[in-house]
Amino acid sequence: MPLTAAKVLAAKPNGGRTVYTIGKESPVLDAIRLMAEKGVGALVVLADQRIAGIVSERDYARKVELLGRTAGETRVEEIMTTAVRYVEPEQTVDECMALMTEHRMRHLPVLDGGTLSGLISIGDLVKSQIADQQFTISQLEHYIQGTPPTLGRL
Template identity: 60%
Template sequence: MKTVSQILHAKGGTEVHTISPGETVLEAIRRMAEHGIGALVVTEGGAIVGMVSERDYARKVILMGRNSDQTAVREIMSPTVLYVRPQQSNEDCMALMANSRVRHLPVMESGRLIGLISMGDLVKDIISDQQFTIEQLEHYISGQHA
């Protein structure tokens, strides 16, 4: 299994999109749409104070009849943030996500936010590993092994 660090590298970067808790939910949704992502890390004064996702929006704004342009991110964000470290494995992340029912995990190193891993990143990594194994087995079976 690959490490979080390897997955971030394969993903092509460690850019993490953030938002402050006082900004509107409408701005959060705009940023997610602009960057093609499903969640933002909520930060204040350089510290992580929560996560806000499309799921939070659907459940806490749309279903509750709130206005996106009048609701602050702090009102709908999830204040408990689980995170992983770069040396942790794909399996560690999958277990944490499944047990906690979250889809995004910030990656922290020495108290610093260095990346974000999503369920999609992990699934993509697993599929890539499986495809490689299948190709190796096909070459072995067909007698094309080295």
């Protein structure tokens, strides 16, 4: 059974249901503070309760700091990515990684029936693949040794 975006979310704290958001008219400084406080690298940007974009630490570094702008006077909508790519829960980790690699993204919203159900990072995907590979190796070792296999998988 392939690893899916839903399984990656399920392995995250709180089942990946916690997604930090910010309004598009908020100052970038508020976005940076929220990311630092929550220990995340990106926020989903909302306008009228709909996804308007995504803003990341990289956006801040490249579109505020490097251009000599101020985070307190620049609005999130001025630096956010508006062409938000997303995946659905049943899409595989391989599909997610291919999309992120092709578009040089580090964060990917997961939409279930058009509703935001989580946000996965490249780190989440790598972690899930490592865990899956470790499980497979463990199963193979048990098979070779003739011992009962370990139950459970991501």
